[in-house]
Amino acid sequence: MFLREPTHILLVILVLILLFGAKRLPDSARALGRSLRIFKGELKSDKSPESPNDPDNPNSPTKSE
Numbered sequence: 001m002f003l004r005e006p007t008h009i010l011l012v013i014l015v016l017i018l019l020f021g022a023k024r025l026p027d028s029a030r031a032l033g034r035s036l037r038i039f040k041g042e043l044k045s046d047k048s049p050e051s052p053n054d055p056d057n058p059n060s061p062t063k064s065e
Contacts, residue, residue: 016025 020028
C-alpha cells in the first residue's frame, strides 16, 4: 500500500506543511470538517420520510383524487 511505513506518513506531512504552510493547514482542516458535517446532515435530512401530501412528490395522493 501507499503509506505503510511511518517515514512515508512523515514525508507526506512535511510536504503538506511546505506546500500550504503551518497556518493554513488547521484552517483548511477545520473548513473540511465543517463541510463534511453539513454534507452528512443533508444526507440524513434527505432520508427522512416525506409527508403524504407533499406537492413536490409525484407519487403522493392529492385531495382531488
